[in-house]
Amino acid sequence: MSVIPSESNDRTASAPSSLPIRLDDLLFRVAVVVIVFVAALYGFSEGAGTENYDDVTDDGWLAWVYYTVSLFVLGGIELGAPRQGGAPGTYGALWLAYYLAPVVTTTVIATTIRGLLREHRLIGFTPSNHVLVIGTGEVVDLYMQAIHAVDPDRLIVQVTHSDTVSGTLQQVKPSLMQIAGNTSDHDFLESLWLAEAFRVVVLSTDDLNNLEIAWEINALQPLLPVVAHVSDLALLRPAHRMVRSKRSTDSYRPPGVFSTHRIASLRMFDEVLEPRLHASEGVAETVVVTGFDHFSQTLVELLLSRGAGEIAKLVIVDEAATENMFLLKDDVAFSEVPVACVDGNPEHPATWEAVAQTIEGSASTIAVLATADPDKNFRASMLLHNQPDAPKVYLRCFRHSTFYRVLAAQLDTELLCLEDVLQQALEHHYEALAAS
Numbered sequence: 001m002s003v004i005p006s007e008s009n010d011r012t013a014s015a016p017s018s019l020p021i022r023l024d025d026l027l028f029r030v031a032v033v034v035i036v037f038v039a040a041l042y043g044f045s046e047g048a049g050t051e052n053y054d055d056v057t058d059d060g061w062l063a064w065v066y067y068t069v070s071l072f073v074l075g076g077i078e079l080g081a082p083r084q085g086g087a088p089g090t091y092g093a094l095w096l097a098y099y100l101a102p103v104v105t106t107t108v109i110a111t112t113i114r115g116l117l118r119e120h121r122l123i124g125f126t127p128s129n130h131v132l133v134i135g136t137g138e139v140v141d142l143y144m145q146a147i148h149a150v151d152p153d154r155l156i157v158q159v160t161h162s163d164t165v166s167g168t169l170q171q172v173k174p175s176l177m178q179i180a181g182n183t184s185d186h187d188f189l190e191s192l193w194l195a196e197a198f199r200v201v202v203l204s205t206d207d208l209n210n211l212e213i214a215w216e217i218n219a220l221q222p223l224l225p226v227v228a229h230v231s232d233l234a235l236l237r238p239a240h241r242m243v244r245s246k247r248s249t250d251s252y253r254p255p256g257v258f259s260t261h262r263i264a265s266l267r268m269f270d271e272v273l274e275p276r277l278h279a280s281e282g283v284a285e286t287v288v289v290t291g292f293d294h295f296s297q298t299l300v301e302l303l304l305s306r307g308a309g310e311i312a313k314l315v316i317v318d319e320a321a322t323e324n325m326f327l328l329k330d331d332v333a334f335s336e337v338p339v340a341c342v343d344g345n346p347e348h349p350a351t352w353e354a355v356a357q358t359i360e361g362s363a364s365t366i367a368v369l370a371t372a373d374p375d376k377n378f379r380a381s382m383l384l385h386n387q388p389d390a391p392k393v394y395l396r397c398f399r400h401s402t403f404y405r406v407l408a409a410q411l412d413t414e415l416l417c418l419e420d421v422l423q424q425a426l427e428h429h430y431e432a433l434a435a436s
Helices: 026-045 061-074 090-123 138-150 186-190 207-220 233-249 260-278 294-306 321-328 349-358 374-385 402-410 418-435
Strands: 131-134 156-161 170-173 176-181 199-202 226-229 256-258 285-290 311-318 339-343 365-369 392-397 413-417
Touching (some): 026 061, 061 090, 131 138, 138 156, 138 418, 186 207, 199 207, 207 226, 233 294, 260 285, 260 294, 260 365, 260 392, 260 413, 285 294, 294 311, 321 339, 339 349, 374 392, 374 402
Parallel strands (some): 156 176, 199 226, 226 256, 311 339
């Protein structure tokens, strides 16, 4: 897998050659309003008269503006039709204003009525055979893209949390609706058309909240397939045990649990890091990992469990690396791979001096800059790039961009983009969920 997307795979679409103009576009309305005022003020100021006001030239600017505004409200009924006279072109300019002003008023009224009708329809609308996606954020957006990649016509109802609001359905796209409410409230969850739902995916950033919601929905609708996202390794294993225990004692299916961090780190290890380790031709690599969020933890777990014989030493760099590794020991089965911790900021040169002392004598080194902030990762990459024996650097980011690609190429750094890794994996996850 090429983790730096090629230009042919770049999803940045080229600009269309022509943009369609719609009567309810704000830009179109503003343009028409400007044209109406320019045409009307020119006509009134240069001697054009109307049937009810023979000569308005001497009335002044405030009167002319009033007459122009009345065209939007009354369509010229108060003024009467334009009459010949005045400077050249004033008669035609005034008629142009008379015709265009009602267009703006009509489109505003039509849009308002259409919105009210749509809202009225949605109040009584009952989703059916839909996927409930609970949560917000980049991973939620990516999962919804995966659903529509597999099942383009499937209706998604995205549920966003709000402590105070229990709103009505809002249509965002033909196949996407949103509703806000308190996801911790039993009555709100019960109101989410669970009996008509196809599947439920709980993807908020709060692991415990995800499990609580999933179990609550499972209690309300035991036959409805529900999966909950769990990021924390310390919580993922107990959650899996809960699922297995419920399966053995309950005739109904329990909620499922999954971790996008585990999916991403596993694919990155299989497709990027492990081939590098195998290609070392018997030379054990020293691997440096920065950061210690949920993604980094799962990556460290994989390196420890599957890197025996190929990793000479694993070095963890984080401001609280020693403390975090001590806590991780309760959740990860350590192998014989030696582990060293460097407590320090990966953006500070002194930290990398300490790392250099720790890995002194290593035959080959890989650095995985895996904090959740790509800016921090790039700054760390700049520090490594200036070292005489710079390691092979992999840099974690969520979305690729042209700027990231150019900067990574200058720093001889390879991008590990979670979006690229997760897209296909989440499609496979939804396919399995839909088939379950």
